[in-house]
Amino acid sequence: MKKVIMGNHALSYGALLSRSQVIAAYPITPQTQVVELLSEMCADKTLDAKFIKVESEHSAMAACIGASVVGARTFTATSAQGLALMHELLHWASGGRLPVVMGNVNRSMAPGWSIWTDQNDSLSQRDTGWMQFYCASNQEVLDTVIQAFKVSEQLAIPSMVILDAFALSHTYEVVDIPDQAKVDEYLPPFRPPFRLTPDDPHAFDGLTGPENYFELRYKLQKDMEKAPALIEETGQEYEKLFGRRLRLVEDYLCDDAEIVLVSSGTAGYTARVAVDDLRQNGVKVGNLRIRVFRPFPFEAVRRILKKAKKVAIVDRNISYGHHGIFYQEVKSALYGGANGRPLFGFIAGLGGRDITPATFKGIVDHTLAHDQAEEEIIWIGVKK
Amino acid sequence: MKPKKDVKKIVFQSEKEMPMMPMSIGSMLFNKTGSWRNIRPEIKLEDCLQCGICWKFCPDMSIEIENEWPVVNYDYCKGCGICAEECPAKCIVMVEERK
Amino acid sequence: MKKEKKMTVTLPLEEYAGSGNLACQGCGAMLAMRYVLKALGPRTVLCIPACCWAVIDGPFPHSSLSVPIYHCAFEAAASTATGVKAGLDMIGDTETTVVAWAGDGGTFDIGLQALSGAAERNDDIIYACYDNEAYMNTGIQRSSATPYGAWTTTTPVKFFKDQPKKDINAIMAAHRIPYQATASTSYPEDLVKKTKKAKGIKGTRFLHIYAPCPTGWKSRPEDTVKLGRMVVQNCIFPLYEVESGEKYTLSLKIKDKKPISDYLKLQGRFRHLKPEEIQTMQEEVDRNWARLLKKCEGN
Numbered sequence: 045m046k047k048v049i050m051g052n053h054a055l056s057y058g059a060l061l062s063r064s065q066v067i068a069a070y071p072i073t074p075q076t077q078v079v080e081l082l083s084e085m086c087a088d089k090t091l092d093a094k095f096i097k098v099e100s101e102h103s104a105m106a107a108c109i110g111a112s113v114v115g116a117r118t119f120t121a122t123s124a125q126g127l128a129l130m131h132e133l134l135h136w137a138s139g140g141r142l143p144v145v146m147g148n149v150n151r152s153m154a155p156g157w158s159i160w161t162d163q164n165d166s167l168s169q170r171d172t173g174w175m176q177f178y179c180a181s182n183q184e185v186l187d188t189v190i191q192a193f194k195v196s197e198q199l200a201i202p203s204m205v206i207l208d209a210f211a212l213s214h215t216y217e218v219v220d221i222p223d224q225a226k227v228d229e230y231l232p233p234f235r236p237p238f239r240l241t242p243d244d245p246h247a248f249d250g251l252t253g254p255e256n257y258f259e260l261r262y263k264l265q266k267d268m269e270k271a272p273a274l275i276e277e278t279g280q281e282y283e284k285l286f287g288r289r290l291r292l293v294e295d296y297l298c299d300d301a302e303i304v305l306v307s308s309g310t311a312g313y314t315a316r317v318a319v320d321d322l323r324q325n326g327v328k329v330g331n332l333r334i335r336v337f338r339p340f341p342f343e344a345v346r347r348i349l350k351k352a353k354k355v356a357i358v359d360r361n362i363s364y365g366h367h368g369i370f371y372q373e374v375k376s377a378l379y380g381g382a383n384g385r386p387l388f389g390f391i392a393g394l395g396g397r398d399i400t401p402a403t404f405k406g407i408v409d410h411t412l413a414h415d416q417a418e419e420e421i422i423w424i425g426v427k428k
Numbered sequence: 429m430k431p432k433k434d435v436k437k438i439v440f441q442s443e444k445e446m447p448m449m450p451m452s453i454g455s456m457l458f459n460k461t462g463s464w465r466n467i468r469p470e471i472k473l474e475d476c477l478q479c480g481i482c483w484k485f486c487p488d489m490s491i492e493i494e495n496e497w498p499v500v501n502y503d504y505c506k507g508c509g510i511c512a513e514e515c516p517a518k519c520i521v522m523v524e525e526r527k
Numbered sequence: 528m529k530k531e532k533k534m535t536v537t538l539p540l541e542e543y544a545g546s547g548n549l550a551c552q553g554c555g556a557m558l559a560m561r562y563v564l565k566a567l568g569p570r571t572v573l574c575i576p577a578c579c580w581a582v583i584d585g586p587f588p589h590s591s592l593s594v595p596i597y598h599c600a601f602e603a604a605a606s607t608a609t610g611v612k613a614g615l616d617m618i619g620d621t622e623t624t625v626v627a628w629a630g631d632g633g634t635f636d637i638g639l640q641a642l643s644g645a646a647e648r649n650d651d652i653i654y655a656c657y658d659n660e661a662y663m664n665t666g667i668q669r670s671s672a673t674p675y676g677a678w679t680t681t682t683p684v685k686f687f688k689d690q691p692k693k694d695i696n697a698i699m700a701a702h703r704i705p706y707q708a709t710a711s712t713s714y715p716e717d718l719v720k721k722t723k724k725a726k727g728i729k730g731t732r733f734l735h736i737y738a739p740c741p742t743g744w745k746s747r748p749e750d751t752v753k754l755g756r757m758v759v760q761n762c763i764f765p766l767y768e769v770e771s772g773e774k775y776t777l778s779l780k781i782k783d784k785k786p787i788s789d790y791l792k793l794q795g796r797f798r799h800l801k802p803e804e805i806q807t808m809q810e811e812v813d814r815n816w817a818r819l820l821k822k823c824e825g826n
Contacts, residue, residue: 065617068610094613099644103606106599106641110574110610113597116617118610132600141449200448238451240595240611242570242623247452247590249598251582259443260450267448427442438588452590456547459585464552480535484715485752487557489546496534504546508553508741509749522749 045221051212052077054182054219055121055147055205058189060091061227062145064119065234068096068107070126073159074209075149078121101126105133105144112142113248115239117193121147123209124165125154131169134202138173138264140249143196143203143234145189146174150309150360151209161209163309163361167337167369173264175203175271176338178308182217184290184335187282190222191290194231194278199267211310226285257395262426271339292341294333295348297323301330304352306374308334311360334370342420345377380416388417392424461488465507467522469500475519482511482520537716539565548591550583553748555738555755557583558712559657560592560628563734566722567653569594571624572615574608576638577601578630579664580657602637604629605645608652624653624726631658631672635693646702649730653722656695656733659740667743674763676808677796679743684799691811696769699733703772707733710766713755717766717778737764745795754793761785762816767823775822787812 049057055078059067067086069079085091094111098104101122108118122130127148137144148166152158166176177192179185185207192203207213240248252260272292279290296316298304305315312333319331332348334341349355355378359368366372379387388411393399403424410422435457440446447453471482482498483491490505491498500511512520543564550557556579564571573596575581581598585591599607608627615623627645629638634656642654661679662668669679671693682688699707706728710718718736725732739755741748758764759779766778787809791797800808 066610066613068606068613092617094617096609096613096650097648098606098609099640099647102603103609103641103644106603106606107610107613109599109603110597110607110612111614111617112610114572114611114614114618114620116614118614133603136600139449238447240572240597241620242572242595245569245590245593245595247584247587247592247596247598249450250452250584250590250596251586252450253586256440256446256450256587259440259446260448262443263446263448427440428444440588447588450587452585453588454590455545456549456585456589456591457545458589459547459549461547478532478534480537483534483536484538485558485713487550487554487561487751488548489542489544489561493534493536493540496532498534501546506552508751509747510553510752513749514752 054185056081058186059119065116066111068104072126101129105130117234123149124151134172137202141200180313254396258397292336296331298330302328302353304330307358472519545591553741553751559736562715566719576604576633605641609650627654632662635671646731657738663743700772705730708768711737711755757790776826777823
């Protein structure tokens with residue numbers, strides 16, 4: 045059924061169709077409509093869920109974590125200051141392997157107070173172990189919430205569905221709202237292998253020493269590495285049911301492009317308008333819109349940018365003291381092969397696992413023995 | 429509580445054996461906290477009133493009731509001395525732990 | 528052998544707290560947990576933030592309790608418990624009791640906002656605060672639950688804590704929650720009774736449990752139960768219940784109110800106090816007790 049709705053409501057409909065069971069959220073401009081519509085849906089029983097009107101975003105994420113660990117499907121939404129307030133708990137949800145799905149409206153971080161859009165808020169959280177989807181249309185927002193639940197629950201990794209403030213959150217677009225029965229076909233009920241219950245008592249997330257922490261985080265990374273393939277696979281399944289393919293990235297006219305633009309969010313669609321105009325004038329330009337930022341789509345980015353003579357990366361964000369964040373990450377993805385000296389990346393010492401001179405000697409031995417790094421990440425001392 | 433069998437500390441050999449998040453899969457009974465103490469309680473049963481106070485106030489559940497009498501579980505007793513202090517019959521004495 | 532006689536047992540026999548735990552010798556927090564779980568039984572889940580109990584239970588992959596625990600962030604005990612309860616309701620389990628189990632730090636200070644939020648919403652959880660009167664787990668730093676006059680590692684003797692203990696019960700009463708009570712680990716029958724009563728009530732229920740800490744108070748481990756008794760008998764920590772923020776009921780009438788000095792003498796954290804400082808403290812205790820008696824009038 046087609047409706048004209050704003051981006052925020054696309055999040056609400058996504059949460060509704062995904063049969064979210066517990067929603068705990070705190071209002072913040074420009075997210076308020078997400079939770080207002082959801083609370084109406086809960087009140088009139090359109091959505092069979094508990095809506096907890098928490099007193100802060102930190103409590104919102106804490107409540108989502110509590111509900112998720114007992115096996116309920118949870119959803120929340122926030123923006124900027126609220127997302128920053130939740131920061132500690134973002135680590136908790138990912139380290140605790142809880143598939144919470146959260147909508148984040150990209151809004152500038154204060155000071156000064158700004159309710160308008162940029163991406164620093166969500167990108168500041170890129171290291172927390174959450175998957176991140178940057179959407180460019182209201183349709184994509186709704187579809188992504190549903191896909192995010194499916195991928196998150198399969199991998200036990202939480203997801204953020206991200207949209208630009210006002211450009212998307214408050215902009216009305218035609219959205220095809222899928223049929224509930226079809227969504228049920230795509231997204232089965234949440235059945236975690238372990239949950240908090242007196243029927244099978246366990247203590248979750250307790251004191252973890254250096255002898256165990258490293259392996260747990262290794263497992264999180266390894267499961268995150270399965271995500272790109274799973275996102276593509278579930279994206280194809282989505283196309284079969286709903287006619288829309290959900291991908292890691294969207295390339296437009298890149299095959300013969302001499303310059304490829306790289307961007308994300310609504311800017312990623314604005315770029316296409318420019319590409320069309322420029323092509324009319326004979327400029328061989330293409331557009332790469334990165335939809336999934338975490339996990340980083342290495343293979344897709346390398347493949348699509350391979351033939352470009354020049355790459356122009358546009359960041360609606362900046363990591364102070366360094367550079368725009370998409371720029372940093374695309375640049376690092378493209379490094380290697382004929383493009384520079386071999387770099388070997390090692391992960392060591394997580395959770396306090398000891399790093400000794402012997403650790404470094406082993407690293408040097410490995411580096412001496414290999415011309416190129418054979419694995420993207422080389423883990424030191426993980427009990428495999 | 430007496431362990432029913434010899435309970436061991438769990439040591440993982442591989443990440444494959446581990447749950448994906450920190451989730452407990454065993455009790456703490458492998459940890460014989462009896463090794464912490466310097467003094468141990470000894471109950472003189474002849475004077476015991478069976479009042480239940482020592483059982484009630486033991487923070488480590490190390491006084492068990494067996495056949496209606498209190499029995500110290502020396503595997504876990506940390507030697508805090510609460511039982512001796514609270515016993516109304518003064519029939520529990522804290523003695524120096526022997527080697 | 529003596530003639531056939533049964534052991535007197537005034538509490539439920541079943542244990543849900545286990546040996547091999549990491550509590551210090553003579554730990555009051557351990558007693559508190561033991562008694563509360565006896566009262567609640569196995570269909571209970573605990574949300575435990577950073578506090579001594581985050582460690583006492585034992586490290587991954589072990590646990591010394593027979594009930595499930597979710598370890599949560601420091602300031603989030605009440606909000607996590609709220610989520611747990613909502614989740615359990617949604618998956619069809621309305622029987623399990625959800626308990627937020629926090630120390631005084633995670634209740635009076637960093638966790639106060641979440642607690643106030645849950646209480647204001649009247650979320651259906653039991654919030655149990657075991658109060659050892661400082662941030663003990665991180666090394667005995669002062670909290671707003673630390674009593675006036677106490678040494679802690681952040682209120683050294685020259686600058687001992689010179690604010691009174693925060694009146695958490697008045698704060699909870701202001702939220703008009705259906706039930707709250709104070710308890711002491713030295714009156715376990717009273718604690719069990721109150722916990723069972725709380726279990727049968729819907730809405731936010733708050734238990735404030737006095738839990739002596741030999742390590743932090745510099746008291747003898749064997750004095751833990753004695754201290755818990757003295758603190759009630761001298762009216763520093765009276766035992767009472769409040770319903771809906773209005774009906775105050777004294778649990779134990781104190782006929783022969785003891786002076787506080789005997790209680791203070793047993794704890795190294797008060798050793799530096801001068802007689803005039805003890806007198807100030809005594810006057811405050813007397814005032815608080817008189818105020819409480821007035822609230823309890825007629826009940």
